[in-house]
Amino acid sequence: SKGDKKEAFLPFFSGNSYLELKGLQDYGIDLQEKVNITVVFLANDSNGMIFYNGQKTDGKGDFISLSLNDGVLEFRYDLGRGPAVIRSKEKVKMNVWNTVSLVRTNRKGNITVNNKDTVKGEAPDGHSSLNLKETLFVGGAPDFSKLARAAALKDGFKGAVQKITLMGTPILSRANALRSSDVSMYSHHPCAQNVCQNGGLCLPLLERYECICQHGFSGTQCQNAIYEKSAGETESIAFDGKTFIEYHNAVTKSEKALLVNKFDLSIRTEATQGLILWSGKGTERSDYIALAIVDGRVQMTYDLGSKPVVLQAMRDGFLQVGNEAPITGSSPLAATQLDTDGALWLGGLEELAVARRLPKAYSTGFVGCVKDVSVDGVELHLVEDALNSPRILHCSTQ
Numbered sequence: 001s002k003g004d005k006k007e008a009f010l011p012f013f014s015g016n017s018y019l020e021l022k023g024l025q026d027y028g029i030d031l032q033e034k035v036n037i038t039v040v041f042l043a044n045d046s047n048g049m050i051f052y053n054g055q056k057t058d059g060k061g062d063f064i065s066l067s068l069n070d071g072v073l074e075f076r077y078d079l080g081r082g083p084a085v086i087r088s089k090e091k092v093k094m095n096v097w098n099t100v101s102l103v104r105t106n107r108k109g110n111i112t113v114n115n116k117d118t119v120k121g122e123a124p125d126g127h128s129s130l131n132l133k134e135t136l137f138v139g140g141a142p143d144f145s146k147l148a149r150a151a152a153l154k155d156g157f158k159g160a161v162q163k164i165t166l167m168g169t170p171i172l173s174r175a176n177a178l179r180s181s182d183v184s185m186y187s188h189h190p191c192a193q194n195v196c197q198n199g200g201l202c203l204p205l206l207e208r209y210e211c212i213c214q215h216g217f218s219g220t221q222c223q224n225a226i227y228e229k230s231a232g233e234t235e236s237i238a239f240d241g242k243t244f245i246e247y248h249n250a251v252t253k254s255e256k257a258l259l260v261n262k263f264d265l266s267i268r269t270e271a272t273q274g275l276i277l278w279s280g281k282g283t284e285r286s287d288y289i290a291l292a293i294v295d296g297r298v299q300m301t302y303d304l305g306s307k308p309v310v311l312q313a314m315r316d317g318f319l320q321v322g323n324e325a326p327i328t329g330s331s332p333l334a335a336t337q338l339d340t341d342g343a344l345w346l347g348g349l350e351e352l353a354v355a356r357r358l359p360k361a362y363s364t365g366f367v368g369c370v371k372d373v374s375v376d377g378v379e380l381h382l383v384e385d386a387l388n389s390p391r392i393l394h395c396s397t398q
Contacts, residue, residue, distance in 0.1 A: 048157035086121035
């Protein structure tokens with residue numbers, strides 16, 4: 001299929017399959033003294049060969065192998081004087097992903113399953129280096145009689161292999177495959193369901209996954225487009241109705257600010273309702289200034305403790321949209337100070353007290369873009385100054 005390059009490589013073996021890869025010795029790593037291999041697999045049957053790499057086509061000479069024998073993992077290698085046979089402490093669980101780590105240093109070796117219960121073993125005295133020449137067979141072989149007898153391999157593997165690493169480098173890939181027989185792709189993994197969007201690469205992590213996104217995309221499934229800012233361009237933040245960003249309203253720290261509040265910002269809305277800006281506590285009884293889109297128009301509401309003043313598009317509330325004539329309104333003389341306790345929210349409030357009897361728009365998150373925000377003439381850095389850390393998305397600059 002056309003998406004092959006981006007799909008994870010998760011070969012599935014029927015018991016009569018095999019996959020032939022470049023030999024372990026062909027990755028530019030000297031394996032004579034030390035080999036470290038990790039395999040992530042899911043077995044449907046308790047017997048079968050997981051991998052085998054030999055020195056000679058007739059099965060004579062050195063080899064290294066891993067197989068399942070009655071549910072127990074067997075790590076074997078022969079350096080020329082007979083095999084080391086190292087078995088896992090317990091049987092592995094069927095039909096779930098398991099991670100097996102194999103380490104061999106000279107004659108000594110060990111096997112670790114799912115990061116616990118390491119079992120040690122060693123090859124007979126005499127030789128201590130591993131010499132490999134042939135290809136790496138995974139899941140089976142075209143002819144078991146041509147494999148080393150000491151590897152004790154006679155059945156193909158039934159199940160899926162997710163990962164094989166050699167000295168930490170992943171080697172199970174289409175690029176390293178030489179030939180295969182009866183190998184299909186395992187379909188019961190998220191990576192087989194095209195979970196990563198926009199050309200993202202799906203990296204299997206046992207039963208879970210991680211998406212490696214193409215440049216310009218982000219999110220757990222690469223679903224968000226990121227637009228790079230060019231020099232001198234202002235930040236434009238995207239709000240999806242569920243993005244609420246909190247800032248310090250630093251201006252309330254100075255006495256003067258209690259009498260004057262000036263908020264400037266540019267917006268582009270994609271919905272007819274939504275709270276753009278809120279300055280004040282989220283609690284029911286406290287002062288606030290709010291800016292919202294109500295029925296497609298910009299509306300400002302403020303309450304300094306007497307009663308709410310609503311302006312449609314310090315005692316004078318002043319609202320100007322674009323180049324239209326400004327609209328002003330004022331609060332009763334009793335309250336001229338805005339006591340907002342330093343909180344400024346953009347995009348909506350996590351919990352807006354409905355008891356304020358404000359239009360529904362005020363409890364609806366804003367959908368659109370906001371940029372060039374300044375409070376009393378001081379520019380707000382929309383990303384750096386955020387107190388909470390929601391997923392911040394950027395808008396294109398149109």
